[in-house]
Amino acid sequence: MIVPGNNVRLSTRDSREFEGTILPDTNNEKIVIKLQSGYNIGIKKTKIESIKQLPKQMKKAIKKEKIKYNKNLPTVSIIHTGGTIASEVDYDSGAVIARFTPEELMGMFPELKKIANINSFLLSNMWSEDMRFSHYNLMAKAVKKEADKGADGVIITHGTDTMAYTAAALSFALEGLNIPVLIVGAQRSSDRGSSDAFMNLLCAVNYIAKSNFCDVGICLHETSDDKSCLILPATKTKKTHTSRRDAFRPFNAEPIARVYPDGRYENISKHATRQDKKDSKIKVKPFRENIKVAILKAHPNLYATELDNYSKFDGLIIEGTGLGHIAINEIDKHTGENKKIYNSVKSLAKKMPVFMTSQCNNGRINMNVYSTGRKIKESGVIGDHNDMLTETAFIKMAWLLSNYPKPMVHKLMMENLRGEISPRSLEKEFHFFNNNQ
Amino acid sequence: MELDYKKLGFKCGIEIHQQVETHKLFCSCPSIVHDQNPDIKIERRLRAVAGETGKIDAAAQFELKKNKMFIYEACSTSSCLVELDEEPPKDVNMDALETALQVALLLKAKPVDEIRVMRKIVIDGSNTSGFQRTMLIATDGYIETSKGIVIIDSVCLEEESAKKIEEKEDYVRYRLDRLGIPLIEIATDASIKDSEQCKEVAGILGMILRSTNKVKRGIGTIRQDVNVSINGHPRVEIKGFQELKSIPKVIEFEIKRELSEIKSKKKLESHVRKADPDHTTSYLRPMPGAARMYPETDVPPISLTSELIKKIKIPELLTEKAIKLEKKYNLPSQLAQEIINNEDFETFVKKYKISPNLIAKTLIEIPKEISSRFKLDTNKIHRKHYDLVFDALTKNKIDESAILEILTQAARGNEINLNKYKKIETSEIESEIVKLVKSNKNLSLNALMGMVMSKYRGKLDGKKAMEIIRKNID
Structure with missing residues (x-):
């Protein structure tokens, strides 16, 4: 009973x-x-x-919207990865149930059918914090499949925690991408009236349907207001707040575009268009699932053993301080450990690519300014003058190691393949959000 | 027209919402409602979330049709990201929960074994999240009234909503300082027999809430919702009573309105009405359905163990406290009931060697007289003024009759010079009065009295003056 x-x-x-x-x-x-x-x-x-x-109460039928194909509208495939973007409350049990079929999704968001023909399906239930490289391969293959079927664009709904890593991963894995791919998430789950999920999805569908954009991007709220979303560059974006709607920010780059829920949009920075890519064909270059790349954050009172832990890895990203530093100088009687650190860095750099990024997020690595930087460079650490986010550098290195021989990895880490390294640092990039709020 | 409640099939229940005097329910923001200029402004839209039944709640549908933009204004002093719906709630404010449990126990209600925080869907914009967090604390209590027992169905603890500032065609403006203040909700069953009993119930519940000494006081800190139905008319909820006194009149008007609606043979629906200042009511919105709650997954359930309940101190009821004060200090019962709300009374009694009755009268009746006779704001009379008066009385420097005058000066915001009210020996005054009477033999008693009082007001009691004049007139 x-x-x-x-x-x-x-x-x-x-x-x-x-x-x-x-x-x-x-x-x-x-x-x-x-x-x-x-x-x-x-x-x-x-x-x-x-x-x-x-006696049990009779349940009423779930609201479903019949789907009619409209040949005048573009077709957008929405691939769900198990986030709560399409969930509803079951009032009998109080549980939150996800709805992923096109009919169910249209039942919840009938407005979408005026903008595009929507295909929608659940790829696999993945918590974003639990994702591994194999999930990136699953998603990349799913995008290619939709593109091959003739989709004009793909939206991937995704948990926000590691969304930026996924965006970078898809950027690299989808070579010759010829349709727009937008990754959409929400910071308030869609079972509540105040959820940002709907507006984020609406803006993403609108941008795919109406713009010429042809790359991987991220689409979430621009501010705490329900006024506009930003399309953010896949390899230059980071989640910068644990809970706010406007948590996602670009670093060393401007947003790609601003989109309003009514379908208007403004392009902000230069980006790949469908004309640019009309002759290209998607080729999935997957991640090797057993590649081991580590991220080490430089910090005061570091121990050499922290580095030595990674001696059996395939690659290492050092998230250095400032311009790209880590404690390697023995300057007085308290800093003997630093000498050991230097030796560890040197020994790792002999075995694998060791790449430097900065904890500052904003700005570029320059290992010439201080003697520390020069010494680090001499030890074999690469990455001078790059402005990649740590997360992107991590994904890029894993992807390069999956697809290229080692010497090529060293070389390609320093080349801009997907917009991950900007050739110039622009004044307005750092101030974009100060000037727009 | 006298209403026959039994024959009408009158059904009535009341819900009381009372703000608790502590920080907000799910964050550390102070519970202050103020009118500082907002330094935060955000614009949002809400979306109805349909249930699995495929049905959107009637009240939710009603609000949605308006498709309004919500503008939220907030001050950093009283709102954080939790109120802005930009951060998940923190743990339940245990102070507020303890007060709610005290109230539950005073109502002889039984606490639930495990509290589950719920989200009650509210999409008129008054909650930034689109729902109000609420939890059922206790059930099955009762209170005794002069017309019998009334059952308390439930005691809940919930979040206060944001305050609406402005409503226009395409937007509604809210202030967020009130949002999240803990609110105790007490709901009776529908067994209230008539409009007078309803007022009595509201009074008793208010007294019980105040007995905890941990609830907010003042306008807007307590609100009553009354549910009324009669045979042939579905339930109507009335909100926004200006004062307890108005409850019977509003209910009686509502019954009359319902009777005429029944006669009109229209299709009648359950809905919410607003009590207007003229005691009539006006349509507000459809009745929200029961199917609008789902769990607040961000807050874990709270077990109410018997050990925890045993630790809750049950406060003394204000009515009991009044009886005690009445006996202890030999006060008239009306005065005792009023003085229980005065935190300083017993301190003054201990500090000054004057009769408790005089202290109570000074604290309760004198300010009332000042406010009704001179239309002055008695909030300007502070503790220091009372200390001044009681000290002078103890040292026999002034006469009782000077109290009104001195406190009136305080209410006017004037400096007080006690020398002006210096007590004069009765014998001294008597000889002065004798002189006056003798030199004005042709004047009437009243005229003489006027002359004496204008000279000795605040120094001599009127009765005593009359006595002396009478004695000397013959």
């Missing part, structure tokens, strides 16, 4: 009566019940005197 979904009347030893639906949270100690008032409460099993089963 104590089965989730059952309607019951419970009598307790202190002569109270509760009527409602048993919920799945029920365990050995307590029954969790949704009362008729809508409130959930937990009742200790030891307090229950009797349970009477009541």
Whole structure:
């Protein structure tokens, strides 16, 4: 009788009566019940005197929108990776249920059908924080499949935690990309009225349908307001806030475009267009799943053993301080360990590519300014003058190691392949958000 | 027309919402409502989230049709990212929960074994998230009234909503300082027998809430919603009562309105109305359905163990406290009931060797008289003024009759010079009065009284003056 979904009347030893639906949270100690008032409460099993089963309520059909193909509209494929962008509340159980079929999605967001023909499916349930390289390969292959079927663009719904890594990974893995791919997430889940999911999705569909953009991008809120979204460059973007809607920011780059929910958009920076790519063909260059690349954050009081841990790895990114530094100088009686660190760095750089990025996020590596930087360079660390984000450098190195021989990896790490290294640092990049808020 | 409640099939229940005096329910922001200039402004839209039943709640649908932009204004002093719906809630404010449990126990309600925080969907924009966080704390309590027992169905703890500032065709403007203040909600069953009992219930519930000494006081800190139905008319909820006194009149008008609606043979629907200042009501929105709650997954459930409940101190009811004060200090019962709200009364009694009755009268009746007679703001009378008066009375420097005058000066914001009210020996005054009476033999008693009082106001009690004049007139 104590089965989730059952309607019951419970009598307790202190002569109270509760009527409602048993919920799945029920365990050995307590029954969790949704009362008729809508409130959930937990009742200790030891307090229950009797349970009477009541007839089940009939559930009504799920709202589905019939889909008609409109040949005048572009076709957009929405690939879900299990985020909560398309979830609804089941009021009987209070659980949140995901809806992924095109019919269900259109039932929730009927406005989309005026903009594009939507294909929608669940690729696989992946928590973004749990993702591995194999998931990138799954997504890349799915994008190619949709493009081959004739999709005019692809949207991937994705958890925000590692979304920026995925964006970079797809940028590299999808060689010769000839359609736009936008990764969309939400910082407030779509089971609440205030969710940013819908506007983010709406802006992404609009931008694919109306613009000429042809690359991988990220689409989320520009500000805390529900006014506009930004299309952000896949290899230059980072999640910079744990919870705000406008958490995603570009570094050493400007946003690609600003999109309004009504379909208007403004391109902000130069980007690849469909004309540029009309002769190209997508080739998936996947990640090798057993490639081991590590990220080490330089910090005060570092120990050489922290580096030595990675001696069996294939590559290392050092997220250095400032212009690209790590403690390697023995300057007084307190800094003997630093000498060991230097030796460790040197020994690692002999075995694998060791690449320098900066904890500053903004700005470029320059290992010539201080003698420390020069010494690090001499030890074999590469990356001088690059302005890549640590996350992008990590993905790029893993991808290069998956697809190129080692000497090429060293060389290509320093070349701009997908917009990950900008040739010039522009004044307005750092101030973009100061000037636009 | 006298209403026959039984014959009408009158059903009535009341919900009380009371703000708790502590920081906000799910963040550390102070619970202050103020009118500082906002330094934060955001614009949002809300979207109805349909249930699995494929049905969007009637109240939600009603709000959605308006498709309005919501403008939220906030001050950093009283709102953080939690109010802006940009950060998940923190743990439940345990202070607020303790107060809610005290109230539950005073209502003899039984706490639930495990609290589950819920999201109640509200998409009129008054909550930035699109829902109000609420939790059921206790059920099955009761209170005793002069017309019998009224059952308390539930005691809940919830978040206060944002305050609406302006509503236009295409947008609504809200202020966020009020959003998130802890609110205790008490709901009775529908067994209230008539409009007078409803007012009594509201009074008792208010008294019980105040007994915790941890609830906010003042305009807008307590609100009543009354549910009314009669045979042939579905339930109507009335919000926004200006004062307890107005409850019976509003209910009676509502019954009359419902009766005429029934006669009109229209299709009647359950809905929410607003109490207007003239005691009539006006349409507000459709009745929200029950199917609008789902779990707040960001806050873990809270177990209410018997050990935890045992630790809750049950405060003394204000009514009981009044009876105690009445006996202890020999106060008239009305005065005792009023003085319980005064935190300083017992301190003054201990500090000054004057009668508790006089202290109570000075604290309660004198300010009332000043406000009704001179239309002055008695909030300007501070503790220091009372200390001044009580000290002078203890040292026999002034007469009782000077209190009104001195405190009136305080209410006017004037400096107080006690020398002006210096007590004069009665014998001294008596000889002066005798002189006056003798030199004005042709004047009436009242005229003489006027002359004496204009000279000795604040120094001599009126009664005593009359006595002396009478004695000397013959």
